[in-house]
Amino acid sequence: MKSDLPALMEAHKLDALLVFGDALHNPAMVYFTGVTHVTEAMLALRRGEQPLLFCHAMERDEAATSGLPTRSITDYKFSEILAASNGDLELAYARLYQRMLTDAGLTSGRVAVYGQRDAGRAFGLLSALGELLPDLEFVGEFGSSVLLEARATKDPAEIDRMRRIQKQTTEVVGQVADFLSRHRAQDSVLVDSEGQPVTVAKVKSKINLWLAERGLDNPHGTIFAPGAEGGVPHSMGSPDAVLRLGEPIVFDIFPVEAGGGYWADFTRTWCLGHASDGAQKLYDDVKFVFDTIVSELKPDTQCSTYQTRTCELFQQRGHPTVAEDPTTKVGFVHGLAHGLGLEVHERPAFGRDATPTDILRRGSVVTIEPGLYYPERGLGMRIEDAVFMRADGKPEILAEYPLDLVIPIRS
Amino acid sequence: MKSDLPALMEAHKLDALLVFGDALHNPAMVYFTGVTHVTEAMLALRRGEQPLLFCHAMERDEAATSGLPTRSITDYKFSEILAASNGDLELAYARLYQRMLTDAGLTSGRVAVYGQRDAGRAFGLLSALGELLPDLEFVGEFGSSVLLEARATKDPAEIDRMRRIQKQTTEVVGQVADFLSRHRAQDSVLVDSEGQPVTVAKVKSKINLWLAERGLDNPHGTIFAPGAEGGVPHSMGSPDAVLRLGEPIVFDIFPVEAGGGYWADFTRTWCLGHASDGAQKLYDDVKFVFDTIVSELKPDTQCSTYQTRTCELFQQRGHPTVAEDPTTKVGFVHGLAHGLGLEVHERPAFGRDATPTDILRRGSVVTIEPGLYYPERGLGMRIEDAVFMRADGKPEILAEYPLDLVIPIRS
Numbered sequence: 092m093k094s095d096l097p098a099l100m101e102a103h104k105l106d107a108l109l110v111f112g113d114a115l116h117n118p119a120m121v122y123f124t125g126v127t128h129v130t131e132a133m134l135a136l137r138r139g140e141q142p143l144l145f146c147h148a149m150e151r152d153e154a155a156t157s158g159l160p161t162r163s164i165t166d167y168k169f170s171e172i173l174a175a176s177n178g179d180l181e182l183a184y185a186r187l188y189q190r191m192l193t194d195a196g197l198t199s200g201r202v203a204v205y206g207q208r209d210a211g212r213a214f215g216l217l218s219a220l221g222e223l224l225p226d227l228e229f230v231g232e233f234g235s236s237v238l239l240e241a242r243a244t245k246d247p248a249e250i251d252r253m254r255r256i257q258k259q260t261t262e263v264v265g266q267v268a269d270f271l272s273r274h275r276a277q278d279s280v281l282v283d284s285e286g287q288p289v290t291v292a293k294v295k296s297k298i299n300l301w302l303a304e305r306g307l308d309n310p311h312g313t314i315f316a317p318g319a320e321g322g323v324p325h326s327m328g329s330p331d332a333v334l335r336l337g338e339p340i341v342f343d344i345f346p347v348e349a350g351g352g353y354w355a356d357f358t359r360t361w362c363l364g365h366a367s368d369g370a371q372k373l374y375d376d377v378k379f380v381f382d383t384i385v386s387e388l389k390p391d392t393q394c395s396t397y398q399t400r401t402c403e404l405f406q407q408r409g410h411p412t413v414a415e416d417p418t419t420k421v422g423f424v425h426g427l428a429h430g431l432g433l434e435v436h437e438r439p440a441f442g443r444d445a446t447p448t449d450i451l452r453r454g455s456v457v458t459i460e461p462g463l464y465y466p467e468r469g470l471g472m473r474i475e476d477a478v479f480m481r482a483d484g485k486p487e488i489l490a491e492y493p494l495d496l497v498i499p500i501r502s
Numbered sequence: 503m504k505s506d507l508p509a510l511m512e513a514h515k516l517d518a519l520l521v522f523g524d525a526l527h528n529p530a531m532v533y534f535t536g537v538t539h540v541t542e543a544m545l546a547l548r549r550g551e552q553p554l555l556f557c558h559a560m561e562r563d564e565a566a567t568s569g570l571p572t573r574s575i576t577d578y579k580f581s582e583i584l585a586a587s588n589g590d591l592e593l594a595y596a597r598l599y600q601r602m603l604t605d606a607g608l609t610s611g612r613v614a615v616y617g618q619r620d621a622g623r624a625f626g627l628l629s630a631l632g633e634l635l636p637d638l639e640f641v642g643e644f645g646s647s648v649l650l651e652a653r654a655t656k657d658p659a660e661i662d663r664m665r666r667i668q669k670q671t672t673e674v675v676g677q678v679a680d681f682l683s684r685h686r687a688q689d690s691v692l693v694d695s696e697g698q699p700v701t702v703a704k705v706k707s708k709i710n711l712w713l714a715e716r717g718l719d720n721p722h723g724t725i726f727a728p729g730a731e732g733g734v735p736h737s738m739g740s741p742d743a744v745l746r747l748g749e750p751i752v753f754d755i756f757p758v759e760a761g762g763g764y765w766a767d768f769t770r771t772w773c774l775g776h777a778s779d780g781a782q783k784l785y786d787d788v789k790f791v792f793d794t795i796v797s798e799l800k801p802d803t804q805c806s807t808y809q810t811r812t813c814e815l816f817q818q819r820g821h822p823t824v825a826e827d828p829t830t831k832v833g834f835v836h837g838l839a840h841g842l843g844l845e846v847h848e849r850p851a852f853g854r855d856a857t858p859t860d861i862l863r864r865g866s867v868v869t870i871e872p873g874l875y876y877p878e879r880g881l882g883m884r885i886e887d888a889v890f891m892r893a894d895g896k897p898e899i900l901a902e903y904p905l906d907l908v909i910p911i912r913s
Contacts, residue, residue: 111621116527116721119620128723128738148829149735149836168828170854178857180645203622209530210522210624211615215642217625231626234591296717303714306707310527310721312539312761324560327539350723417579418559425560443581446589 092246092454093122099237100138105230106200108238109192110134112207114157116310116351118433119205119238124157126350133188134159135195145191162194185219192224199226205238235438235448243430243438244454250479252353253432253456256307257477257490260344260355263301267342268498270297271334271363275501281334281363291315292330298344307346307355311435314343314358321360322466324425324473336364336500339373341462341471345435354435356458358475359492364500373463373472374496376408380461381474381494384427388459388478388486394428394441394449401427401461410463417443424464428457431477455480456489503657503865504533510648511549516641517611519649520603521545523618525568527721527762529844530616530649535568537761544599545570546606556602573605596630603635610637616649646849646859654841654849655865661890663764664843664867667718668888668901671755671766674712678753679909681708682745682774686912692745692774702726703741709755718757718766722846725754725769732771733877735836735884747775747911750784752873752882756846765846767869769886770903775911784874784883785907787819791872792885792905795838799870799889799897805839805852805860812838812872821874828854835875839868842888866891867900 100108110119114129123134129146132154136142146154148165155161167187176183192198204217217229245253274281274289281289294315302309316328321341334340343358360377362370383404384397402414402423411422426442439449439457451457457480462473477489511519521530525540534545534553540561547553557565559576566572578598587594603609615628628640656664685692685700692700705726713720727739732752745751754769771788773781791812798811813825813834822833837853850860850868862868868891873884888900 115723128725128736130736147736148831150737152731152734152737163829165829170824170828173855173857180855180857181643184644204625206621207618208621208624210617210619210621210628211640211642211647212644213619213621213624213642214615214628214640215644217621218642219644229622229625231622231624231629232592233595233623233626233630236622296715299714299717300711303710304707306710308719308721310719310762312526314539320563323563325539325541325558326561326563351721413581417581418574418576420559444584444591446584446591 092244092249093241094246095241095244096237097139099240103203103237104201105203105237106138107197107202108136109197109202109204110136110206111204111213117207118351119207121351121433122238122242124159126348126352127156128153129157133191135192135197137196143195162191164191167191181215181219184216185223188216188220189223192220192227197227198224201228201230203230203232203237205236235446239438242432244452245432245456245479246454249353249432250456252348253477253479254489256346256348256353257355257357259305259307260346260357261490261492263298263305264342264344264357264359264492266301267294267298268361270294271361271498272500276336276364279336281336281500288333290330291317291328291332291334295328295330302346306349308349308351309346311345313345314341316341316471319466319469321471322464322469324462324464324471334363337362337367337370339366339370339470339472341473343473343475347435353433354431356431356435356475356477357490357492358460358473359494360472360474360496361498362496363498366496369468369470370472371496373465373470376405376410377461377463377472377474378494380404381459384459384461385478385486385488388451388480390451390453390480390484392451393447394439394451395445397451398427398441398445405461405463413443421465422463423461425462427461428459431456431458451480453480453482453484503655503660504652505657506655507648507652508550510651514614514648515612516614516648517549518608518613519547520608520613520615521617522615522624528618529762530618532763532844533649533653535570537759537763538567539564540568544602546603546608548607554606573602575602578602592626592630595627596634599627599631600634603631603638608638609635612639612641614641614643614648616647646857650849653843655863656843656867656890657865660764660843661867663759664888664890665900667757667759667764668766668768670716670718671757671768672901672903674709674716675753675755675768675770675903677712678705678709679772681705682772682909683911687747687775690747692747692911699744701741702728702739702743702745706741713757717760719760719762720757722756724756725752727752727882730877730880732882733875733880735873735875735882745774748773748778748781750777750781750881750883752884754884754886758846764844765842767842767846767886767888768901768903769871769884770905771883771885771907772909773907774909777907780879780881781883782907784876784881787816787821788872788874788883788885789905791815792870795870795872796889796897796899799862799891801862801864801891801895803862804858805850805862806856808862809838809852809856816872816874824854832876833874834872836873838872839870842867842869862891864891864893864895
């Protein structure tokens with residue numbers, strides 16, 4: 092958590108952190124500022140000190156809501172720097188940031204860099220600044236990072252927010268279940284009162300309204316993928332697809348607090364009316380693995396062990412897994428879990444990019460999401476909850492929701 | 503526009519473009535792929551060839567909707583690369599991308615880099631790749647860029663989409679006007695049927711619902727800033743603020759196509775019931791400047807001339823401007839205009855970062871948004887439309903909406 096930063100920075104020999112970009116939909120910045128309408132900003136955090144936020148004058152009131160000391164970028168009079176640089180935008184930007192860094196006391200030492208930006212702009216600016224400030228070493232961590240390590244455990248205030256958005260998300264899931272079960276079937280296809288098929292697009296438009304009513308953003312959309320589409324884990328569901336009784340629908344929903352704060356992540360797979368035999372069998376296996384893994388979660392264990400265990404359990408039930416073939420497209424084809432927070436996927440990692448430093452700890456919030464996929468049989472099945480590892484070492488499902496496979500439908 | 507890319511790349515001596523990140527809310531990627539649920543991807547475009555999209559297997563169906571040839575990142579078996587790198591994530595990532603670039607035929611030449619990513623990850627990965635592929639020169643343009651130059655003019659298909667979202671946005675603005683005028687005032691404060699004040703939060707919740715009904719995302723929120731808050735251009739409006747008759751409310755709305763495509767951008771300033779004398783005077787001046795500038799727009803002129811002209815017009819009417827003092831917080835305090843497209847601010851630039859290469863052209867889409875700000879007098883005033891420069895050289899307002907200052911209210 093945030094209070095770990097000074098020690099983590101010391102362990103990684105970092106003198107400062109530098110964050111670029113907006114305070115909206117930018118996890119590294121929002122971690123320090125909260126969500127606020129500040130754009131094209133820079134935050135400098137010297138080890139053990141309070142962060143300093145540079146922002147434009149016309150966003151001064153929004154910046155003040157961060158509670159951080161601020162400096163005005165406007166006061167550097169960029170138009171004059173640009174004129175003095177003979178209209179060379181790159182030279183002017185490099186000089187502007189050189190002056191800001193100097194005023195922040197950052198002219199030497201090791202500085203780790205963060206923030207959502209255009210990759211080329213970041214690379215170009217940092218390369219140019221490295222020449223202007225030769226005693227400053229920019230550190231671009233591209234595996235894990237000091238900031239991701241800090242964010243890999245959450246403090247109580249973060250848990251409150253995550254519990255709230257996960258709960259709001261399950262409320263919307265409940266509204267979707269009610270919406271579906273209010274319909275009837277005709278020739279095994281779900282239809283409305285006028286006999287028109289209920290499409291995936293129709294369901295998603297309802298989801299977006301119900302999320303908006305709760306003030307949540309849904310920038311990545313929602314997976315609502317029936318039949319064969321659900322057999323490919325990240326297929327979103329075609330807008331015109333109809334919903335057939337018996338076939339599984341993978342429903343994976345992952346909204347974020349308005350403006351880009353903490354994310355929820357939640358999946359159920361539903362069959363309308365009844366479950367086909369194939370769907371029921373997959374459900375039984377996925378549910379067994381889900382329950383087993385949740386019951387076995389313990390703090391201070393390596394995350395990769397749960398991935399291994401999941402593959403073992405699925406293999407025992409006759410399913411191919413990524414353990415034997417990392418490119419398999421049938422069976423268990425992805426990671427069991429991932430950290431959840433200001434990004435929908437963050438540390439700790441459980442899947443292909445897990446290392447020995449990815450450890451489940453007290454304060455971790457992770458998804459648990461075993462799944463099975465047989466696209467050529469028209470079948471996909473996934474169950475996902477968000478789990479918080481409490482101080483007493485027990486896992487807590489952040490928002491409980493029934494695990495039922497079948498949504499009853501009037502025939 | 504996109505068809506200009508080969509010539510632009512040749513002029514800038516670029517052999518290829520490389521785009522990192524998602525195909526959601528990532529302008530550089532979406533420009534080539536469209537909005538689709540592809541995450542942590544890489545797109546390689548060699549000059550004059552078709553782009554090649556690298557994506558993970560579980561997003562293969564989503565990637566296919568781009569219509570581009572694709573390669574599976576999963577087939578590189580990252581877990582095996584990581585094991586062969588002794589668990590060193592950075593080494594493993596560098597080797598993975600080295601192999602992908604090699605397979606894309608990119609082992610030498612000058613390659614410009616784009617895409618929303620963490621700044622440190624981009625800097626670190628590109629620095630490491632530069633050592634593994636010494637004949638490849640990564641170019642990080644951090645002023646304007648070849649891609650931004652191409653995007654600075656739009657083709658007819660882009661204009662259709664931009665006209666559509668700007669029109670949808672003005673429909674929502676009309677709903678807000680109707681909503682406000684259905685209320686009455688009590689002691690000069692707008693109240694609902696139960697006598698409760700209509701707050702900024704209430705108005706914004708309606709805006710988000712009406713945007714969601716149209717399938718639009720609103721990741722940066724909406725400015726609905728009454729009185730003194732509207733006197734600071736980017737203050738969003740406090741949730742609990744109430745709406746008083748006569749005082750100006752700056753209403754700046756900028757949604758984006760679902761998943762992060764083209765943006766709308768639109769501002770009106772309204773007074774409820776009647777306009778105070780101060781508000782009316784500011785409105786008259788802003789409206790005069792708005793009409794004058796729109797009438798003077800001509801293709802193939804430098805954008806900075808319109809900024810200069812705006813300052814001149816406001817100065818003639820007695821207002822301070824950024825022309826005399828770039829740090830002024832009263833009068834005309836910002837840029838007149840900016841390019842609009844896959845980013846809410848893109849090229850061409852008109853304000854402090856405008857260069858002689860920022861030229862208004864046939865095919866440009868720009869905002870025109872003069873404004874005046876007197877926060878200590880509780881006054882802010884801005885009018886903004888999106889303007890498309892047609893092939894015949896005439897400006898077209900993308901979505902017409904009345905410029906009236908006063909919203910009638912029952913007294």
